[in-house]
Amino acid sequence: MSSRGKGRKRSAEAGHFAYTGLDRVLHEKARLGILTALITRPDGILFNDLKELCSLTDGNLSRHVQVLLEAELVEVWKGYEGRRPQTLVRLSATGRRQFVAYLEELEQVIRDAKPATRAAAQRSKSFKAPPGWMPA
Amino acid sequence: MSSRGKGRKRSAEAGHFAYTGLDRVLHEKARLGILTALITRPDGILFNDLKELCSLTDGNLSRHVQVLLEAELVEVWKGYEGRRPQTLVRLSATGRRQFVAYLEELEQVIRDAKPATRAAAQRSKSFKAPPGWMPA
Numbered sequence: 328m329s330s331r332g333k334g335r336k337r338s339a340e341a342g343h344f345a346y347t348g349l350d351r352v353l354h355e356k357a358r359l360g361i362l363t364a365l366i367t368r369p370d371g372i373l374f375n376d377l378k379e380l381c382s383l384t385d386g387n388l389s390r391h392v393q394v395l396l397e398a399e400l401v402e403v404w405k406g407y408e409g410r411r412p413q414t415l416v417r418l419s420a421t422g423r424r425q426f427v428a429y430l431e432e433l434e435q436v437i438r439d440a441k442p443a444t445r446a447a448a449q450r451s452k453s454f455k456a457p458p459g460w461m462p463a
Numbered sequence: 464m465s466s467r468g469k470g471r472k473r474s475a476e477a478g479h480f481a482y483t484g485l486d487r488v489l490h491e492k493a494r495l496g497i498l499t500a501l502i503t504r505p506d507g508i509l510f511n512d513l514k515e516l517c518s519l520t521d522g523n524l525s526r527h528v529q530v531l532l533e534a535e536l537v538e539v540w541k542g543y544e545g546r547r548p549q550t551l552v553r554l555s556a557t558g559r560r561q562f563v564a565y566l567e568e569l570e571q572v573i574r575d576a577k578p579a580t581r582a583a584a585q586r587s588k589s590f591k592a593p594p595g596w597m598p599a
Contacts, residue, residue: 344496345518354492360480363572367579370590382481396599406596415596427580434573436499437566443503444563454506460542460551463532 344439348432352398353425357383358391362418362426365401371417373408392416400425480575484568488534489561493519494527498554498562501537507553509544528552536561 353362360381364372372380378388395401400422404415418426489498496517500508508516514524531537536558540551554562 341515342518344500344516346492346496346499347518349492349495351492354490356482356485356487356490359485359572360482363482363576364480366576369579369582379477380480382478382483403599404592404596405599406593414599415592417590423580426576430573430576430580433569436495437570437573440499440502440562440566443505444559444566446505454553456540456551457542460540463539463541463550 346432346436348428348435350425350429352394352400353429355391357381357387358395361388361391361395361416362400362422365416365418366423366426369418371402371404371415374414374416377416395422482568482572484564484571486561486565488530488536489565491527491530493517493523494531497524497527497531497552498536498558501552501554502559502562505554507538507540507551510550510552513552531558 353359361377361383364377364380374388374392377383378385381388383391392401392403396403399419402417402419404417406413406415489495497513497519500513500516510524510528513519514521517524519527528537528539532539536555538553538555540553542549542551
């Protein structure tokens with residue numbers, strides 16, 4: 328009789344690794360980069376500069392800014408620099424609040440994972456599957 | 464004449480917020496949870512326990528484990544606990560290395576974003592768009 332499958336101890340931590348705070352709108356890799364750039368510039372970033380900072384194409388940046396705009400996480404302003412039409416993207420107050428909350432969940436992931444990285448390196452060498460277990 | 468659009472200073476940081484180390488296989492929210500759970504248990508986690516820890520359905524966990532298996536980030540072992548067939552999921556050596564590298568990039572995101580969160584809170588109240596600029 329093994330107690331391994333009963334999961335009593337596991338049950339106590341049910342959902343611990345669900346990270347529900349990692350909202351997909353903010354977590355998507357390109358949008359995470361855009362939001363990180365924007366939080367460092369409270370007055371906003373011109374579309375073309377943002378494109379460079381995040382290594383995105385026009386089309387990709389437009390698409391992601393649209394998603395962020397629909398979620399009300401950013402504001403988009405239109406204006407002119409000299410005679411050239413420009414677009415300014417800026418984190419909204421809602422965006423800032425939600426991104427700060429998202430970053431706290433991200434820090435929780437690191438707090439959960441980081442201390443385990445050294446132990447994992449040591450244990451992985453000594454792993455033996457239980458007798459009779461086979462790779463799938 | 465405004466120097467804002469010229470982006471000389473910006474260019475120096477081109478790609479800074481691209482976070483190319485955030486590999487989509489590892490970054491996807493559910494898989495990030497699975498990998499974080501697995502790194503805390505170097506001997507692996509039974510499928511049903513992992514399902515609970517990550518609040519995933521059978522189908523979702525199967526699908527994500529399959530993606531991780533194809534990327535050689537996890538090993539899957541089959542065996543019995545008593546008479547019940549069981550599946551054990553375990554981080555591979557490759558998975559551990561790649562996840563540790565991923566976590567380093569994630570820490571870079573936090574280092575970039577975190578110091579800006581307080582400044583952003585103060586500046587957002589005093590933001591005025593340049594004269595003539597309009598919300599899109």
